[in-house]
Amino acid sequence: MSVRVRFAPSPTGYLHVGGARTALFNWLFARTSRGVFILRIEDTDLERSKEEMTAAILEGLRWLGLDWDEGPYYQSQRRDLHRATGLKLQASRSAYPCFCEPAELQRRRQEAERLGVTWKYERTCLALLPEEVQRRVAVGQPHAFRFRVPEGVTSWSDRVHGRTTFANETLEDFILLRSDGTPTYHLSVVSDDVDMKITDVIRGDDHLSNTPKQILLYRALGEPIPTFAHLPLILGPDKKRLSKRHGAVAVTEYREAGYLPEALFNFLALLGWSSGDGREFLPREELIRRFSFEGVGKKGAVFDEQKLEWLNSQYINAMPAAAIREAIRGELKARGLWDASLEGERREWFEKVLETLKPRSRKLSDLARDSAIFLSDDFAYDPGAAAKHLGDPETARRMVALRDALERVEPFDEAATEAALRKAAAGMGIAAAKLIHPLRIALTGQAVSPGIFTVLTLVGREGALRRIDRLIRSQELGR
């Protein structure tokens, strides 16, 4: 039987990393087993579901490359099916009407909580005589339908946790259909999973305690029970379930922060799963080849952004310059640094700029920021850098000498400019560093940069002279 899995988010918020990881494992399992990955939007909570959230979730999935084979199906449009399933359960006497007032039930629940005792629905309405039930229905008394939990134990072999068992007596007769006739979560999920012929339910640990109820529903319906796999949750640094309190959780926030989808994908896969051989840099194809539930751990995993950042830097380093250019184009435009020539006559030059910036960038935003000094003369001198390397009163005079040397050097390449600078330093009887550091500030405004001779040649002779002149002027003015 071919594998069919689903990702079933509620559109009550953006796609967060926890949901993304659940989707990712479903996707990986579908792809490794040549199965079908289905997307189902569980939008039956009209109060909280928002259409724009559905759009945001789809966008997040697409960005991560988690393409689905079927759907999106909308659970709210499948209510008739859910109700029909509920009817079946009534017919087989697995469900019974409950006339209890929600407010009254809530009161009793709260009372029990106050006393610190456990409370579960005491089956008041199950004890009702058939005639009494008929009478109440006839007079139109509102009623929900509850599932009649059978005696015994419910257990299954979880793909992650192994044999897991619940005593049915710890379960209460949960509601299947509300008094307004609408189906509840358990009924909808099981109806849909049955209808969609889902073979493997892969979801978060937080659904562990829902599983026995759902298994009971499959049994009552006489339907085959899928295999379950409950993934441990993603935790914040305080070891509690990752949430907004911990900072960025929406995948789109990571996109905005300069992360590559490939890196987040790889990172999320590694959170709770291990290939076993210690490799960490595992691109999508490699993940598909290696994924198996064998490698999934049982323990919740703390989301470590530093490791994500490291992985991101690995992906940036492996990325061709042209692809990086495309990826940061938007941000360059936003900074007013984009020019069509960057993919025209200056294309090769710009790719070289990006190549030099690559190894010292951890996020795309670093690239966009650091390429600024190559795209514009308009930058300020970092005060710390100036304090460190421009204090010497001889600086202006030395820069004049360096300027002259650079004006004449031929060709204007890394080797020749370096030789010229070293010769100029030797001529003045000073260490090359005395020229290099001020030159770096002249060219970049910073105390740190890529190799200075690389910067020099990328900025070009004309640009370099202009920037050195500017430094000399600022030095003389400061006197």
Add this chain to the structure above:
RNA sequence: GUCCCCAUCGUCUAGUCUGGCCUAGGACGCCGCCCUUUCAAGGCGGCAACACGGGUUCAAAUCCCGUUGGGGACGCCA
């Protein structure tokens, strides 16, 4: 409170099923060294963990029991 799940470096983990090869391996981060004009990248090295207590066994990170700690779920939400 009840039920369920979990427990190896700060973090992600390998090893646990099928006890011995574990003096517990790798990765991120951190520290140091090399390279070097700075910062990265890269290379080399260092610090750092089997929660605790019993048991089984010739032998326990590994099997069993308990304790402690952490998490999740307990809706006419999904």
